[in-house]
Amino acid sequence: MKQISITLIFTFILASFSFGQETEEQLGPKTTIEFDEKVFDWGTITQGDRVTYLFKFTNTGNEPLIIKNAKGSCGCTVPQWPKAPIAPGEKGEIKVVFNSKGKMGKQSKRVTITANTDPGMTYINVTGNIIKDEKYSFTDMSQPETATPEKAPKKTDWKKPYTKDCFAIFPNPTSDVLKLELKDHFGENLKVMIFDSKGTQLMTNEVKEISKDIIEFDVSKYTTGTYYVNIQIGNEAVSTKCFVVAQK
Numbered sequence: 001m002k003q004i005s006i007t008l009i010f011t012f013i014l015a016s017f018s019f020g021q022e023t024e025e026q027l028g029p030k031t032t033i034e035f036d037e038k039v040f041d042w043g044t045i046t047q048g049d050r051v052t053y054l055f056k057f058t059n060t061g062n063e064p065l066i067i068k069n070a071k072g073s074c075g076c077t078v079p080q081w082p083k084a085p086i087a088p089g090e091k092g093e094i095k096v097v098f099n100s101k102g103k104m105g106k107q108s109k110r111v112t113i114t115a116n117t118d119p120g121m122t123y124i125n126v127t128g129n130i131i132k133d134e135k136y137s138f139t140d141m142s143q144p145e146t147a148t149p150e151k152a153p154k155k156t157d158w159k160k161p162y163t164k165d166c167f168a169i170f171p172n173p174t175s176d177v178l179k180l181e182l183k184d185h186f187g188e189n190l191k192v193m194i195f196d197s198k199g200t201q202l203m204t205n206e207v208k209e210i211s212k213d214i215i216e217f218d219v220s221k222y223t224t225g226t227y228y229v230n231i232q233i234g235n236e237a238v239s240t241k242c243f244v245v246a247q248k
Contacts, residue, residue, distance in 0.1 A: 027066055027068060027115070027116035027120075028063060028064065028066050028085075028116045029063040029116065030061070030063065030116055030117065030118045031059055031060075031061025031062065031063040031064070031065050031088070031116060031117060032059070032060045032061040032117060032118070033057050033058070033059060033060065033061075033065060033113075033115060033117050033122055034057060034058050034060045035055055035056065035057045035122075035124060036055075036056045036057070036058075037055070038055075038123065038124045038125065039124070039125045039126075039127060040053045040055070040096075040124075040125070040126050040127070041126075041127050041128055042098070042126065042127070042128035043128055043129070044128065044129045044130075044131060045100055045128060045129075045130055045131075046100075046130070046131055046132075047100055047101065047102075047103065047104060047130050047131065047132055047235070048100060048101050049100050049130075050097060050098065050099050050100070051097070051098045051100070051126065051128070052095065052096070052097050052098075053095075053096050053126060054093045054094070054095055054096075055093065055094045055095075055096060055124050056091060056092075056093050057091065057092055057093070057094065058089070058090070058091050058092075059086045059087065059088055059089065059090055059091075059092070060089075061088060061117075062088050063088065063116070064085035064086065064087055064088070065085060065086040065087075065088075065092070065115060065116065065117070066085050066086075066115060066116045067081045067082060067083075067086075067092075067094075067113060067114070067115045068114045068115060068116075069081075069113075069114040070094055070111055070112070070113045070114070071111065071112050071114075072096070072109060072110070072111050073109050073110040073111070073112075074109060074186075074187045074209060075186030075187040075209065075210060075211045076098060076099045076100070076101075076102075076103065076109065076186055076187025076188075077096065077097075077098050077099075077109040077110075077111060077126065077187075078096070078097045078098075078099075078186075079094055079095065079096045079097075079111045079113075080094070080095040080096075080097075081094045081095075081113070082094075094111070094113070094124070096111055096124070096126055098126050099186065099187060100130045101185065101187075101188055101233075101234055102185070102187060102188030102189060102233065102234030102235070103130050103187070104130055104131075104132065105129065105130060106127075106128075106129050106130075107127060107128060107129070107130060108125060108126075108127040109125065109126050109127070110123055110124070110125050111123065111124050111125070111126075132235075177216050177217070177218060177219070177220075178194075178216065178217040178218075178219050178229065178243065179214055179215070179216045179217075180192070180214070180215045180216075180217075180231065181213065181214060182210050182212070182213065182214070182215060182233070183213040185210050185233050185234075186210055186211065187209055187210065187211075188209070188210050188233050188234040189206070189207065189208050189209065189210070189233070189234060190205075190206065190207040190210050190215070190231070190232070190233055191204070191205075191206050191207075191230075191231075191232045192204070192205045192206075192215075192217070192229065192230070192231055192232075193205075193229070193230045194217070194219075194227055194228070194229055194230075195227065195228045195230070196225065196226075196227055196228075197225055197226045197227070197228075202222075202227070203217070205217070210233075219243075219245065222245045223245065224245050224246065225244070225245055226242065226243075226244050227242070227243055227244070227245065228240055228241065228242055228243075229241040229242075229243065
């Protein structure tokens with residue numbers, strides 16, 4: 001299981017959606033694009049595997065091909081495309097990486113390509129089947145099922161004092177934000193719960209599909225003391241982190 005990084009720096013995540021507002025003049029005169037194949041079937045892979053495929057294409061028109069954007073249908077499918085114009089008759093490649101973590105069964109993911117073509121959008125797809133990785137076993141892990149303290153993981157010692165495994169959160173103006181760094185888990189589901197030192201559940205949050213590098217939680221109203229964060233990503237075992245709210 002990958003280590004989940006928890007840091008305390010407030011970070012703003014900005015996303016740009018301006019590509020959909022480009023005019024024909026900005027994209028250039030129209031041309032045509034032809035792919036060697038528009039669908040790649042990876043067959044059967046094991047949950048957690050990454051699949052990489054190069055979709056090869058040709059500019060079959062009479063004008064330079066300008067690819068403005070390529071976007072996967074979910075965060076688990078990440079395309080990379082050539083930024084320089086492709087001359088008439090020249091070939092190019094679009095690299096697509098699919099991350100199967102948190103996915104099971106039959107999958108089909110689409111990549112939308114925006115370019116100076118007619119029509120302006122072209123679609124390519126990756127598809128295949130995902131089976132469970134049997135090397136992971138969670139039978140010995142207790143997981144929170146309800147909002148009651150009795151259902152908190154048995155492996156957590158709620159009364160243990162501050163240790164080197166804990167990190168401190170200080171009140172304003174320094175920091176009072178708990179931040180989870182999840183850049184390696186795009187497309188997976190997330191469950192986060194915070195407990196106090198007695199095992200009382202203070203907060204629960206579920207994200208059906210991770211789409212941000214950073215997810216933050218405001219802990220500014222927490223009183224001085226030791227707290228525990230239970231984090232579960234997909235079907236991975238619960239990860240428990242400890243933090244201490246310093247005296248205000």
